[in-house]
Amino acid sequence: MVLVVSEEVREAIDARRPVVALESTIIAHGLPRPRNLQVALELEDVLRQEGAVPATIAVLDGRPHVGLDKQQVERVANEDGIRKLGHRDLPLAMAAGVSGATTVSATAQLAALAGVEVFATGGLGGVHREWTTTQDESADLGLLARTAITVVCAGVKSILDVPATLQRLETLGVAVAGFGTDRFPGFYLSDSGFPVEWRLDSPEQVAEVMRARAALDAPGSALIVANPVPEEEQLDPALHARVLAEALQACEEAGVSGQGVTPFLLDYLVRHTDGASLSANLAAVRGNVRLAGRIAAARAGA
Incomplete structure (x- = not known):
């Protein structure tokens, strides 16, 4: 399967524990550095406080990821050239091997493919x-x-x-x-x-x-x-x-x-x-x- 689901997210889905998808556009394009990374980590922490596993979603080097580790979140927050990807862009990004932050539509699509039922976003x-x-x-x-x-x-x-x-x-x-x-x-x-x-x-x-x-x-x-x-x-x-x-x-x-x-x-x-x-x-x-x-x-x- 082309989708890369983190071990933590996969184990939680298989065990029917709570998982929530988060988009990555707010990290790469919605906030200035370094506040973007601070907010990204804060939102993941909010979910853990509620007993849920965060599944932040992004495309890295052409591979869609559902669930990022801290190093990957830092990469999305700090790397220049991270593109903004809607669901229509996913095949193109994958074929080109590029990295991108997912919008609402791309995040919802990838979350559903991974079996994540709940997604939180801004507007x-x-x-x-x-x-x-x-x-x-x-x-x-x-x-x-x-x-x-x-x-x-x-x-x-x-x-x-x-x-x-x-x-x-x-x-x-x-x-x-x-x-x-x-x-x-x-x-x-x-x-x-x-x-x-x-x-x-x-x-x-x-x-x-x-x-x-x-x-x-x-x-x-x-x-x-x-x-x-x-x-x-x-x-x-x-x-x-x-x-x-x-x-x-x-x-x-x-x-x-x-x-x-x-x-x-x-x-x-x-x-x-x-x-x-x-x-x-x-x-x-x-x-x-x-x-x-x-x-x-x-x-x-x-």
């Missing part, structure tokens, strides 16, 4: 603003529509078209449930302003949904557990609204389009909120990782 990609003109939609959505994995996230990035993304997820048959809330979170914000139809209030309830999905034995799609960042740690909503409006205007004036839009907007938010957006992002990720560990433990204990 999902989705339908971009001005979709009717640009036809720009994240590859995350299509991949999640055909991958039976539980994704704990803080909703979708607030720079996106949130209602259009929710509609697209419904069309694709991807289940969305708020965790402890009837509102869909907005990544930096506890509430995006839009409702969700389903609510789950405990890791055990999420695990029960996972069991029911497995019992149906039907073609799989993801379960999105939308976990809001705590209100006391969210980005101030008024500041968010003002800076995002400025960022969208700056993006248009700079002529940025396609894949360049998201990093441009996120970087603008970090710089013009004096890092407050990054703090909210990290608070959301920590909360998602902690909850994912508890969900994986509930699922393993069933």
Whole structure:
């Protein structure tokens, strides 16, 4: 098998102990050095505190790895030239023998192939603003529509078209449930302003949904557990609204389009909120990782 699953992760899967997948894009491309390595190791430690085995995922020298040791995490964090890989890029990266950090779609695909049922991330990609003109939609959505994995996230990035993304997820048959809330979170914000139809209030309830999905034995799609960042740690909503409006205007004036839009907007938010957006992002990720560990433990204990 081309997939390299670490001994610790493989043993945990075989023994039905809790395992949680983590993406590596946040390590290689989401944070400056050396904070990226500190956060990567911190997130793995959060999972261990919850009794779960971390399975950080990346492609190293053309080989997809599910579960990295400390030296490999350091390599992803510090090596120049680490590419950003979505699921469409995996065959190309493998054939070329390159190294890359995995996005949501690539991480979800590789985690599912390895038998990992729970994945924690920050915010999902989705339908971009001005979709009717640009036809720009994240590859995350299509991949999640055909991958039976539980994704704990803080909703979708607030720079996106949130209602259009929710509609697209419904069309694709991807289940969305708020965790402890009837509102869909907005990544930096506890509430995006839009409702969700389903609510789950405990890791055990999420695990029960996972069991029911497995019992149906039907073609799989993801379960999105939308976990809001705590209100006391969210980005101030008024500041968010003002800076995002400025960022969208700056993006248009700079002529940025396609894949360049998201990093441009996120970087603008970090710089013009004096890092407050990054703090909210990290608070959301920590909360998602902690909850994912508890969900994986509930699922393993069933």
